[in-house]
Amino acid sequence: MAGKSGRSINNIPESPIKKLIFGWEGILILVFVGVNIFCKWFSEYYNMFNLLRQMPVYLAEVFLMLVMAFILVMGEIDISVGSTVCLAATLACIISNAGAPFPLVILATLAVGTCCGLVNAFILTRFPELPPMIVTLSTQIIFRGIAEIVLGSGGSVSVANTAGFKAISGKIGSVPYILFLVVLLAVVAGIILGRSTFGRKVYAIGTNRLAARYSGVAVEKIRFIIYTLMGTAAGLCALFMVASSYGANTTTGTGFEMDAIAMAVFGGISSTGGKGNMIGGFISAFIIVCLRIGLGQRNVNGQVILLIIGVLLIAAVALPNIFGSLRKAVKK
Amino acid sequence: MKLKKLTGSREFLLFIIVIAMFAIVSIINPAFFSFKAVTDMLRNNAVTLVMALGMLGVMLVGGIDISITSTLALSGMAIGMLLKYGHIQSTLLCFLITMGIGTVCGALVGLLISRAGVPPIIASMGFMYIYRAMGYLISHGGEWASAAALGSFKNFGTDKLLGLSKVIWVIIACYVIFFIVMKWTRIGRQVYAVGSNAEAAEVSGIKVKNIKLMVHTVMGLLAGLAGSLQVAVYASAMPNMAQGGEMDVIAACVIGGVSMSGGRGSVVGALLGALIMAMIPKALPLLHIDALWQNMIKGVMILAVVVINVILQRIANRNALARREM
Amino acid sequence: MPESQYVLELKGITKIFPGVKALNRVQFQLRPGEVHALMGENGAGKSTFIKVITGVHKAEEGEMYLYGQKVDFKGPRDAQAAGIAAVYQHATSYPDLTVAENIFMGHEIIKHGIIQWRAMNEEANKLLKRMNADFSATAEMGTLSVAEQQIVEIAKALSTNAKIIILDEPTASLTKRESEELYRIVDQLREEGVSVIFISHRFEDMYRLASRVTVFRDSQYIGTYNVDEITNADLIKAMVGREISDLFPKPEVKIGKEMLKVEGLSRTGFFKDASFTVHAGEILGFTGLVGAGRTEVIESVCGITKPDAGRVYLEGKEIHVRKPKDAMDLGIVLLPEDRQKEGLLMSWGLGRNVTLPIMGKYAKGGLNDEKKEREISKQLLEDVDTKAVDIFQPASSLSGGNQQKVVVAKALGQEMKVVIMDEPTKGVDVGAKAEIYSIMGDLAKQGYAIILISSEMPEILGMADRIVVMCNGRITGVLDRGEATQEKILDLAMEKGSTTKGGAA
Structure with a gap:
């Protein structure tokens, strides 16, 4: 090729482990250890056995975080998932009560969630100029609205035949199935986001949508897939929600979207897009789960736990920015 | 020319919708066509109406604030407890306290957004948790302040001034002040400027960060005011009041034509949007639709409004292109 | 005073x-x-x-x-x-x-x-x-x-x-x-x-x-x-700081077979009835005033936007491009006009930028082969002589000219038949311009068909074999290298007869 200067460009990367340890993930691991030490000190019941026993309810929300991470990396948001959980849980109970065999209940619940996701996906890709916040705000109201209609004036439903739901909340030894499932799906999601070409394209969309499109990334196709999967994850979450309470009501899943977003954002996944990874999200999810269990064991009000999560969340997003601008100011 | 501009505007379209809704409901059920029914509706929706103004400001600079109903609950709970345990009696003082608390709450959100560069949705989400929890904490973990505990303060919700509920006077005052400020003062236009092009605003000497801080502070102030109104109108204070109501406020603004990306929207639009949101639950029972359907219809309506808006915009663009001669 | x-x-x-x-x-x-x-x-x-x-x-x-x-x-x-x-x-x-x-x-x-x-x-x-x-x-x-x-x-x-x-x-x-x-x-x-x-x-x-x-x-x-x-x-x-001699190293290349042929392409409001061909080894200049519809025609060919009518042929076979990826798979590669918004992801490392369109080709089971990615991107970036320290530095750390070279490297990684460069030297300093022209000349020598969209008269006259002139959404003329002069081009590019500006205003 043209006029070579023979310049050589370095292509040896820094050690990724070093990057993780000295990055946000390293801090998160420290926080995780700190939270566990604190909980151990705070509650005499805080031990492995109780942790595993109490975990399933909280783990259901981690499913949501796994897909929410993709949406946030794209620089978008889905605040309809809590309502999707409600609708899927409601229908799961009703289908089960109608006498459907349990495998069918599972399929139907996932299908309901997926359909809700499809609605979002369809609207958002058909009208890409609409902000996801508004579209999912309206579907948030609609999905829960449908659940309200289905549930009728009573506002709740319980499962008559709990056998199937009992089965999925079973354990191997003292480890609940759901933990295996969460870890498995987190690994899969982490590999897809961090290592696959699909994940790379998701980052490209979140960094610069237009440039991604010019580079041959099928932006709308990817958005469609992710929003649909978000619904599927909500269906999965709904299944385990029902398994933990054998019923559903109009407030099932309220605020789950915010919890999922908080987990991801605390894990370093920027809501402005293009930044963060699944490792951070996963560690932060477990920080929040452990904190909830530990504080809950000493009957600390759920609201106080939310307060702590709120403070952690704000600290997590504000501190890097504040330090960044301080560093700049010092340099000046 | 001027008339055409008026009739082509979004506000005019919304106005027609409001009138049409009102007319249809009144024809089916004449009971709705009464002064009392209308004032009751306004009174019951005072909180959304007032907060829609603050949300207008926030959305005009391209932001969003979902902490507002937590602020409302915190400030409302504060006076609820103060009244219950007899620390204060004065109604005016109650208003000042809630507005003070709200202002501080809003300013904190605004500082986080404008100074620490945190995205508005995340910043306000964090404070949504925090303020709501603080409301619980000051209620000693879930105590209520019932009508009896509120003393004379609850009369504000029912008292009248010149034949009109005091609550409605508050709404009117807020809207008049906002209308003037947004349209005829420099600070109001600066809010539009920041939302329309923040970079340009910075270059022309507008302190963008301060404007962002200001709109969130005003939002907090109004959320605090709404705290007083909520406690007065419903004659009770509880820590979980108005939970989820922030979505109604955002929805009112969106229906009223306030753009999520900033720079577009008006006080009149926010008012009409909030009125439409207020009329839906009123209209449904009169139309013999079960109240259970309320939320779904609301949601579908918001979705329809934004989707139709996009479609109309696309048609307008296509027509403009077709007219271009080659 | x-x-x-x-x-x-x-x-x-x-x-x-x-x-x-x-x-x-x-x-x-x-x-x-x-x-x-x-x-x-x-x-x-x-x-x-x-x-x-x-x-x-x-x-x-x-x-x-x-x-x-x-x-x-x-x-x-x-x-x-x-x-x-x-x-x-x-x-x-x-x-x-x-x-x-x-x-x-x-x-x-x-x-x-x-x-x-x-x-x-x-x-x-x-x-x-x-x-x-x-x-x-x-x-x-x-x-x-x-x-x-x-x-x-x-x-x-x-x-x-x-x-x-x-x-x-x-x-x-x-x-x-x-x-x-x-x-x-x-x-x-x-x-x-x-x-x-x-x-x-x-x-x-x-x-x-x-x-x-x-x-x-x-x-x-x-x-x-x-x-x-x-x-x-x-x-x-x-x-x-130096004299620019031989700014336009236009090589003498034997023009080969017809590569891309566009017939009657129209998009309401942007351009109408655009027809042109480009051959292997040929540099086809596209010029006209800003807003004449040059970029729009090309973007329709590349699947960025959808044309309302018209046919496109590649090597004699009709093709249907619906999205940018279709065009890229067929070998039609666009180097977009706006480097910072369309061409590159400014916060990404150079290597990732270069391999974004091609990573699927060497991926194993959907997973990215990062070792290969580093090798390929290093090679491509060195090929165009990018002034960079390593492949991990963000694109935003480079000057305009070097960013453009990264855009070129990104294109070179793809299997190209037709290369379309939209204002490749816009905002690029004179030194880097010469290097980009020389790359363009090399590409022509290797037998690629090249379309060069440019508003700069010297560039078009210096580099193009044939020049398509557009005005107000229509192709008003095609000039050969020999006959083209600044005056002739301007004449075709100006709105002749109709002085109305159109309904856009």
Whole structure:
């Protein structure tokens, strides 16, 4: 090729482990250890056995975080998932009560969630100029609205035949199935986001949508897939929600979207897009789960736990920015 | 020319919708066509109406604030407890306290957004948790302040001034002040400027960060005011009041034509949007639709409004292109 | 001006950004009522210098004198109050607000704290009339054309009673006729006694308007010259620091078979009935005024937008491109016009940028092969001689010219048949331009079919084998290299007969 200067460009990367340890993930691991030490000190019941026993309810929300991470990396948001959980849980109970065999209940619940996701996906890709916040705000109201209609004036439903739901909340030894499932799906999601070409394209969309499109990334196709999967994850979450309470009501899943977003954002996944990874999200999810269990064991009000999560969340997003601008100011 | 501009505007379209809704409901059920029914509706929706103004400001600079109903609950709970345990009696003082608390709450959100560069949705989400929890904490973990505990303060919700509920006077005052400020003062236009092009605003000497801080502070102030109104109108204070109501406020603004990306929207639009949101639950029972359907219809309506808006915009663009001669 | 012969004088200005000296002891003098051109390559420090004058940046060293008085601006408002107004390169307007509001933003007409809309609209209309603008002060800014917005920006400067107006590349996105209109306005300003500082890349602007020219190079002051005394060559030498010989290394290539053929392509409102062919080894120039529809035609061919009618053939076979990926899979590769928005992901490392379109080809089971990615991207970036330290540095850390080379590297990684370069040298300094032309020549030699979209006449005349000229959405002529002249191209590019501007305004 043209006029070579023979310049050589370095292509040896820094050690990724070093990057993780000295990055946000390293801090998160420290926080995780700190939270566990604190909980151990705070509650005499805080031990492995109780942790595993109490975990399933909280783990259901981690499913949501796994897909929410993709949406946030794209620089978008889905605040309809809590309502999707409600609708899927409601229908799961009703289908089960109608006498459907349990495998069918599972399929139907996932299908309901997926359909809700499809609605979002369809609207958002058909009208890409609409902000996801508004579209999912309206579907948030609609999905829960449908659940309200289905549930009728009573506002709740319980499962008559709990056998199937009992089965999925079973354990191997003292480890609940759901933990295996969460870890498995987190690994899969982490590999897809961090290592696959699909994940790379998701980052490209979140960094610069237009440039991604010019580079041959099928932006709308990817958005469609992710929003649909978000619904599927909500269906999965709904299944385990029902398994933990054998019923559903109009407030099932309220605020789950915010919890999922908080987990991801605390894990370093920027809501402005293009930044963060699944490792951070996963560690932060477990920080929040452990904190909830530990504080809950000493009957600390759920609201106080939310307060702590709120403070952690704000600290997590504000501190890097504040330090960044301080560093700049010092340099000046 | 001027008339055409008026009739082509979004506000005019919304106005027609409001009138049409009102007319249809009144024809089916004449009971709705009464002064009392209308004032009751306004009174019951005072909180959304007032907060829609603050949300207008926030959305005009391209932001969003979902902490507002937590602020409302915190400030409302504060006076609820103060009244219950007899620390204060004065109604005016109650208003000042809630507005003070709200202002501080809003300013904190605004500082986080404008100074620490945190995205508005995340910043306000964090404070949504925090303020709501603080409301619980000051209620000693879930105590209520019932009508009896509120003393004379609850009369504000029912008292009248010149034949009109005091609550409605508050709404009117807020809207008049906002209308003037947004349209005829420099600070109001600066809010539009920041939302329309923040970079340009910075270059022309507008302190963008301060404007962002200001709109969130005003939002907090109004959320605090709404705290007083909520406690007065419903004659009770509880820590979980108005939970989820922030979505109604955002929805009112969106229906009223306030753009999520900033720079577009008006006080009149926010008012009409909030009125439409207020009329839906009123209209449904009169139309013999079960109240259970309320939320779904609301949601579908918001979705329809934004989707139709996009479609109309696309048609307008296509027509403009077709007219271009080659 | 009793104390000084200059309205504005700057001495020994130094501005340091973290890691770079953006200005190194530069000086500048502006006489009353003169139009003074400020020239230099990209990154020479012109824009930073302007921002120092207007108070946006604060210089670390140096003094600034206004009418002989030393001044020290704390912010843009101080400069505005002192009668200095700037019209920036990218329109700094508020699309959602009216023209009048745009003009008066920051200095609204206010009485008792209340904005006087009527007075403001009247005043704005007066200013617009002074500039022969044919739109009203109550029009929404976002509905105006770029040229009209430019006029509003100037009106904004005038409304502050500015005595010094700075125009930062005002003609960059204007058509020929709109530029003429701007020249007229600048002439008028000069007659009214306003001093104008004019930044431009176009020599044409300088010759037409300026009486003196100051050149910056590499953050330093090179010199100030009288425009009628300095030759083109000397000026280039001052700007570049060396003479550019053989800027256009057009190789003699045997034109091969027909590669791409476009027939009757139309898209409502953008272009109509576009037909052209390009052969292997051929460089097909696409020119015309900005807004003539060149980029739009090409973007439809590449699947960025959807045409309403027409057929496209690749190597004789009809193809149906629905999205950019289809075109890329077929070997039609576009190097987009806007590097920072369309071409690259500025915060990403160079390596990832280069491999984004091709990573699927060497992926294993959907997983990215990062080792291979590093090898391939290093090779590609070295092939185009990118001035970079490693493949992990963000694209934003490179100069415009080197960013363009990364865009080229990104294209080279793909299996190309047809290469389309949209304004490949826009905003690129003269040195890097030569390198990009030489790459283009090499590509032609290797038998690729090349389409070069450009507004720069010398570039089109120097590089293209055939030149397609567009005007107002239609192809008005195709010229061979031998017969093409500047005049012929301009003739085809200008709207002949119909002088109506169309409904866009």
